[in-house]
Amino acid sequence: MTLPNPLLPGFNPDPSIVRVGEDYYLATSTFEYLPGIPIYHSRDFVTWTQIGNVATRTGQLDVEATPTAGGAWAPTIRHRDGVFHLVITDAFGRGTLHFTAEQAEGPWSDGVVFDGIDGIDPDLVWDDDGTAYLTFSGLGVNPALPTFMHHRGLLQAKVDLAAGRALEEPRSIWSGVGGQFPEAPHLYHIGDWWYLVIAEGGTERGHGVSVARSHSPEGPFETAAGNPLLTARGTGRPIQNTGHGDLVQLADGQWRLVLLGVRPRSMTRAFSALGRETFVTTVEWRDGWPVFEPVQLTPRDGVVTYRDDFVAPELAPAWMAVRRTPETIATVREGSLQLRADGSTLDDLVPVFLGRRQQHQTATLRVRIDVSAGVGGLAVRYDERFHYSIAAGAGRVVARGAIPSFERTAEIASDSAVVELEITSRPPGGDPFDDRTSDVVELAAVIDGERTVLLELDGRYLSSEIAESFTGRVAGVFALEGSVAVDWFDYRGSDE
Ligand code: 6LW
Numbered sequence: 001m002t003l004p005n006p007l008l009p010g011f012n013p014d015p016s017i018v019r020v021g022e023d024y025y026l027a028t029s030t031f032e033y034l035p036g037i038p039i040y041h042s043r044d045f046v047t048w049t050q051i052g053n054v055a056t057r058t059g060q061l062d063v064e065a066t067p068t069a070g071g072a073w074a075p076t077i078r079h080r081d082g083v084f085h086l087v088i089t090d091a092f093g094r095g096t097l098h099f100t101a102e103q104a105e106g107p108w109s110d111g112v113v114f115d116g117i118d119g120i121d122p123d124l125v126w127d128d129d130g131t132a133y134l135t136f137s138g139l140g141v142n143p144a145l146p147t148f149m150h151h152r153g154l155l156q157a158k159v160d161l162a163a164g165r166a167l168e169e170p171r172s173i174w175s176g177v178g179g180q181f182p183e184a185p186h187l188y189h190i191g192d193w194w195y196l197v198i199a200e201g202g203t204e205r206g207h208g209v210s211v212a213r214s215h216s217p218e219g220p221f222e223t224a225a226g227n228p229l230l231t232a233r234g235t236g237r238p239i240q241n242t243g244h245g246d247l248v249q250l251a252d253g254q255w256r257l258v259l260l261g262v263r264p265r266s267m268t269r270a271f272s273a274l275g276r277e278t279f280v281t282t283v284e285w286r287d288g289w290p291v292f293e294p295v296q297l298t299p300r301d302g303v304v305t306y307r308d309d310f311v312a313p314e315l316a317p318a319w320m321a322v323r324r325t326p327e328t329i330a331t332v333r334e335g336s337l338q339l340r341a342d343g344s345t346l347d348d349l350v351p352v353f354l355g356r357r358q359q360h361q362t363a364t365l366r367v368r369i370d371v372s373a374g375v376g377g378l379a380v381r382y383d384e385r386f387h388y389s390i391a392a393g394a395g396r397v398v399a400r401g402a403i404p405s406f407e408r409t410a411e412i413a414s415d416s417a418v419v420e421l422e423i424t425s426r427p428p429g430g431d432p433f434d435d436r437t438s439d440v441v442e443l444a445a446v447i448d449g450e451r452t453v454l455l456e457l458d459g460r461y462l463s464s465e466i467a468e469s470f471t472g473r474v475a476g477v478f479a480l481e482g483s484v485a486v487d488w489f490d491y492r493g494s495d496e
Contacts, residue, residue: 005239005298006277007258008040008048009495010357011472013203013276014074014121014184015258017248018084024248025079025104026258027054027086028278031071031471032063032383033320037088039077039104045250045280050317052105054086056325060111062093063323068349068383069470070141074121074184074244077104084108085161087122087134091141096122096134098161116166118142119155125187125217133217134159134166135173135196137183154185154198156218174221176200176210179228184244187217193288196221197257199243203276204465206233207243209259211290230281230292232261238297239279240264240272247283247290255283257292262464263361264438265427271438271463273425274358275382275472299495304360309488310337318356320474322384323349329479330354337486339376339479346379346387346478347402353379355476360493361439364424365475366446367489372417374482380423380441380475382467388457390443391480392419399443399454403461410454412445418487420446423475425459438463 008015012028019025022043030036036055040048055061055072063071070092078085086099086108096117101108114122119136126132138152153175157166176182179200188195193213201208208228212221232242245259261279264270282293308316310332319326329352331338337354344351358365358380367378375393390399397419398411424442428435439459445452460466462473477486 003045003280003298004300005279005296006263007280008278009274010277010359011275011474012278012357013260013470014244015260015278016075016077016246017258018077018079019248019251020079022251025077025084026278027075027077029073029075029470030320031069031073032066032323033071033471033474034061034063034323034325035317035320036061036063036072037075037086038317039106041104045256052317054099054106054108056106058325060099060108061090063090066091066093066323076123076186076246078124080126085124087124089120089122089141091120092143095142096136098164112164114159114164114166117157117170118145118147121184123186125189127189127217132159132161133157133187135185135187137181137185138170139181139183151181154182171218173219174198174212177223177227179206179208179210186246188247189217195290197245197247199245200228201231201233201243203243203260204241207231207241208233209243209245209257209292213288224289229290230257230294232295237294238263239295241276242279242295255285255290257281257283259295261295263297264465265361266436266438266460269465271460271465273361273438273459273463273473275464277472301496303492303494305490305492307488307490309335310486311335319354319476320356321354322351326354335487336370337477338483339477339486340483341374341376341479341481345480346381346389347384349384351384351478353381353476353478355379355381355474358425358473358475358493360495362426362495363491363493364422365489365491366420366422367477368418368420368487369477370418370485370487374479374484376477376479376484378421378423378475379478380462380473382462382471382473383469386462386467386469388423388441388443388462389478390421390423390445390454391478392421392445393481393484397445397447397454401455401457408455408457412452412454414445414447416447422446422451
């Protein structure tokens with residue numbers, strides 16, 4: 001396996017991929033963040049560039065009021081007759097949605113809600129006659145229905161895509177081999193067979209990929225011997241929770257499976273600071289069944305650095321806000337990013353916060369910020385309950401670590417109008433008994449050239465195992481009072 005793994009580091013769960021000629025397009029889940037559903041592009045499968053997002057406008061997803069961990073769950077991206085299709089669940093929001101676009105970078109349509117489909121993780125496939133099938137996991141996520149939070153296995157219905165409705169009562173097609181949460185189905189017509197690839201065992205350590213096949217898209221499905229065909233369950237492999245895979249055939253005929261996984265650190269329990277990331281593995285076909293290579297850790301060499309100095313008139317597509325679009329809280333003007341406070345804090349469901357994925361286990365983020373007209377700073381968050389931050393303004397710099405029921409703060413006085421604030425994630429020191437955590441997070445300020453660490457916090461509380469909010473670490477800037485101007489945002493990360 002020579003491809004880099006993680007393929008898409010940082011918060012990038014539930015990957016779905018499509019090849020169009022020599023081009024690959026990959027989409028992942030974003031939950032309550034906007035813009036939602038990033039689209040990454042690659043030609044060589046090694047270098048991936050985020051070219052846009054599906055949900056860039058208010059109304060495409062109903063995330064304004066969605067509970068944490070709801071929102072955009074598990075896309076399927078496909079391409080047919082010159083049109084990109086993406087189906088996804090807006091969990092606890094609009095429901096099962098179908099978006100289209102002529103170009104993967106967008107603009108994407110407003111999204112049509114499927115009538116008669118109550119579930120998650122929709123897959124879209126067409127048979128030779130052009131009949132469209134929606135295959136999904138029958139976990140009810142519509143609070144208004146009696147099926148709310150009930151699981152009915154894997155379901156399927158023929159659908160009218162233009163009208164957005166099921167053409168039949170969804171039928172049960174398979175439910176895996178007994179793991180909890182049979183989900184993430186993808187159905188493919190390959191040769192004489194229809195292959196159904198699913199996840200089961202839950203998205204944590206029990207996760208795995210199971211496969212069944214049939215001569216018809218509707219089944220009956222024959223289960224592969226030895227399911228789950230891929231899992232890291234019970235192993236000491238560095239990449240755990242592997243599952244939720246989507247197959248793709250490369251331009252040269254080889255096959256790959258993209259899937260989610262985590263990189264836990266520590267002892268037997270272990271914590272994954274960055275959340276669920278996208279990985280890839282090779283696929284071979286033997287006796288009419290796929291054989292997946294266990295997912296290998298092959299991190300990219302070197303140090304990744306970038307600086308956003310906000311000179312471009314538009315924000316890069318990687319910037320995300322929480323439950324609202326970035327434009328509603330931030331303006332890019334004359335090489336600075338201005339954020340206006342609205343009375344909310346990081347503890348609120350809708351903070352004035354704009355961030356990007358932390359993509360490396362060792363990372364330093366630094367901003368230069370003008371706080372002469374307000375209070376604001378730099379934060380890393382999982383959600384409104386779990387976040388670490390450092391803010392300047394009103395004569396002081398305050399570092400804060402907040403998790404449910406507990407909070408820690410430290411402060412120093414500072415009258416500087418312009419300060420540099422820094423958040424660093426570094427590996428724990430190396431003593432396995434002292435350092436049972438994912439990482440150590442330092443919150444520091446650089447004032448008049450002097451760096452002061454205000455707090456050193458245990459990173460495990462910002463991990464997917466503890467926060468349980470489906471997302472990952474997102475780091476960025478926030479405003480608490482007045483308005484603040486961010487001159488630049490620097491990122492430096494490495495997996496070495
Ligand atoms: C996703 C589903 C899952 O829809 O988590 O636990 C959901 N399993 O496959 C969100 O990523």
